Amino acid sequence: MATPRWHGAIAVLAEMRRSPGTTRAAVAQRLGLSSGSATDITARLRELALLTETPAAAAGRGRPTTVLAPHPEGPVVIAVDLRYEDWRCAVAGLDGRPVVLDAAPHASRDPEQVLEAAGRAVRRAHARYGDRVRGVAVAAAATVQHGRVVQASSLGWGPVDLTPLGVPGVPLRIDNDATLAGVAEARDGAGAGAGTALHVTVEVGVGGTLVVDGQPVRGATGAGGEFGHLPFGDRTLRCPCGALGCWDPTVDGRALARHLGEPPPSDPRTYAVAVLRRTDPAAVAAVARAAQSLGRGIAGLVNGLDPEVVTLGGLAPPLRAAATGAFAEAFTDGLMTFRRAAPPPLRPAALGDDAALHGAAATALDAVLTEESLSAWARLRGV
Template sequence: MATPGDRSRSVRAADLRWRGALAVLGEMRREPGVTRAAVARRLGLSTGSATEITSRLRDLALLAETPAATASRGRPTSVLTPHPDGPVVIAVDLRQEDWRCAVAALDGRPAVAEAGTHRSRDPEQVIGTVAGAVGRLRDRYGGRVRAISVAIAATVRHGGVAQSSVLGWDAVDLAALAGDPGTPLLIGNDATLAGLAEARQGVAAGAATVLHVTVEVGVGGTLVVDGRPLHGATGAGGEFGHLPFGDPGLRCPCGARGCWDLAVDGRAIARHLGDPPPRDPRTYAEQALARTDPAARAAVGRAASALGGGVAGLINALDPAVVTLGGLAGSLRDAAGPQFAAALTDGLMRFRRPDPPPVLPAALGRDGALHGAAVIGLDHLLTEEGLTAWAALHLETPPSISKIN
């Protein structure tokens, strides 16, 4: 008869086997196209252990192996890739003017499958249209869909949409996007998820503390610490655009006065040029950035200065190792570099000026939020519970834990 000590040792051993499987899948995700030999070296696995783990993962349709092209005469190895019949997540990017649905396998690379522009801002119509696209993907991939994750241009609180000033929405329910109530629906702010993607797989990969600032319609972002964004008490953290860095005489659509949002995007540039508020501030800003006339240059310079000063304030408050600029933020800095740099330097505390954190353009561009949505979906899947559920679905009978390492 097994004693409590025997059972405890068995559980600890099972945990270690799970860790090995998750670690291998994590390396495949961190570096798509990685070889089995490289994974074994990084994780300190023997050749036999690496072969055994990857064999079990192949049996569970979690990874596939193809011969690696190598110039050396050493022992042959293989490239690890997602299994063609393996689990996937559906990633949705719901923006001010349009939406996209993508499918991501275990390497985290979202492939856009459907996209469209909003015919109306009515939330019921927008959500219905996107739900239709998600439903078609669910029909195509069946039980392989393990989560649906949504990046949305909105304040996300308690896992749902609290407000979207750019879409003109108050609280809305996105549950219709899941279709099947048994499929997890994960919702995140688009700027937060873009910052998460930059910290995990973009220009800031490997940095312990990353400040991401993005400009689309307004300003968003996040602080990512050790690969996790700081959400705050209710999940609504990172609403940088609603810091009072702007003109206190201006009322923001969010309800507050003096929001930074209104000082840096296309609405600010239009105001400086004496134009009416644009319906599509992002497109307006792109057009203004392309102009060379003095009036446009001056308006862009004022927005870039407001951006630089605000970034300095965030650096002072949050002490990041790296700052990444997404959306139009990098374009604003490029178009008015001296104004941005002067405002950034002037806004920094004196001790920071000799060695400020690097301010880098985001590597993922407008796909950052979509990549971030894939990240949170895969984070949900790549857990002991997630893999156990997949194994139970994939095999006729649920395997013991020792058979899914």
């Protein structure tokens, strides 16, 4: 628990992060602070270069209030999104809003080359922001166990050391991209306000997470949420992960190619986008089969996990929209009878392709907004 010195400060910073553009008066009201206490805390935070205040828009008579925002010289975190086809490097202040600084498609699938390219971007960001960088978080399209990549089947990787993406002396967090996207959607996106939110995304395969009170359910080793490797698929199909019958290859671009009698695509996501745009009978039938598999699998997850809301990311919303009837029938038929009268709402993700970056920034900032980290920042500032 934070000491009195930091308790109010951490609470104010958390409110600023939770509600960008909030006013000092609104924060004081939500936290039950007197006007004087709120003034003292924000003055201290300005002195520490943790927040800044600007006049809010006039709202009638009365003393003008101020809008709280991250200080322009305050702490930042670096977020890296290591995806199937490319990588992106962003920076976020205490409001958790990532700004992409650098991005590039993979010139090679060789992990050393990928990490060298992304690592150079991280080093450039560190050179730009210096000691203000208080954390680095990586969202990886991979299975992550105990904070380490143990398999990235879509990239053709086995265990890969991602420490080249870190910064000396700065904490490095590594997590699955779908897990981080789910955290972002549960906290600030389509699942905001729900205590238990299920996130399901389709990219190259299926991923996701269950988020309870803003935190992902990671399992015993951190590798939870590999929904695409549940045996919801065809038992005759061997998944690149090594298992038989995975859900993954029955939903994405590989499934569409197989239904169309075409060779496996080198880029399943781009291939799927192209097929979803087609209107010929063969493509429509292939999409319907993939949508049925998606709906049936989500029903199974709802039966087992009992979420308040389901957020759908990546290609899941367009796949559902392209075969609404097939998806709905499979989803409803897959639900236990007692759930059918009031199933959880299925909502398109609100943060789009940036969800994993938002989640990476959010989890890195969780570690920044602690008494230990803020005390270290105060020492750095000489305050």
